[in-house]
Amino acid sequence: MYRLHIANKNYSSWSLRPWVLMRQLDIPFEECLTPFESDSNWSSFRTFSPSGLVPCLEDGERVVWESLAIVEYLAERHAGIWPTDDEARAWARCAGSEMHAGFSPLRSLCPMNCGVRVRLHAIPDALAHNLARLDELWQQGLERFGGPFLAGETFTAVDAFFAPVAFRVQSFGLELGAPSIAYVERLLALPAMQQWCQAALDEPWREAGHEAEVQESGTVIEDLRRLS
Structure with a gap:
């Protein structure tokens, strides 16, 4: 079975892409979530991803990183990834x-x-x-x-x-x-x-850098996260 490495569902837009595609198309995989860290994620993510970034897909001994590459890899193995027309x-x-x-x-x-x-x-x-x-x-x-x-x-x-x-x-x-x-x-x-959204709302983590990005752009008028 595939293993898909992702980061926080609340923040990680890149992780969402292959995750939602595989879930929606019923392609089985094991989810492996490693939360973002305040200083640098590179060391922890490098344990499974050559680029030190997420998402990263493991297929047995083979490792595929970058969301676009993951999608194309899956397209070679599963119907419905791209339109047939x-x-x-x-x-x-x-x-x-x-x-x-x-x-x-x-x-x-x-x-x-x-x-x-x-x-x-x-x-x-x-x-x-x-x-x-x-x-x-x-x-x-x-x-x-x-x-x-x-x-x-x-x-x-x-x-x-x-x-x-x-x-x-x-x-x-x-x-x-x-x-x-x-x-x-x-x-x-x-x-x-x-x-995905429900899991994001239930996450216990708050990463300062991602939170600060939102504050720089606007005013938070509502926080729906369970532990906020």
């Missing part, structure tokens, strides 16, 4: 890669923190541009391939790459067009996403 699959890979490599202002100004609701101090131009592109990209996929997911009728890897954004939209009250908001609600309602 050539056009939809090409678009999905482009959109997933764009999310993997881009949207830096969205990542830095709206870090994933499932358990809080935040009022942003401001929406800088760079974040506004990211949101406009996100809205454009999502609506393009939904219209072009008919929904309800980005590349058609079923949840695939491209949706997994944007799953952390759904939590960001919820936490920071980000404004998008009606079709995009409906898509966010659809993602948040998935059983795997609800399972």
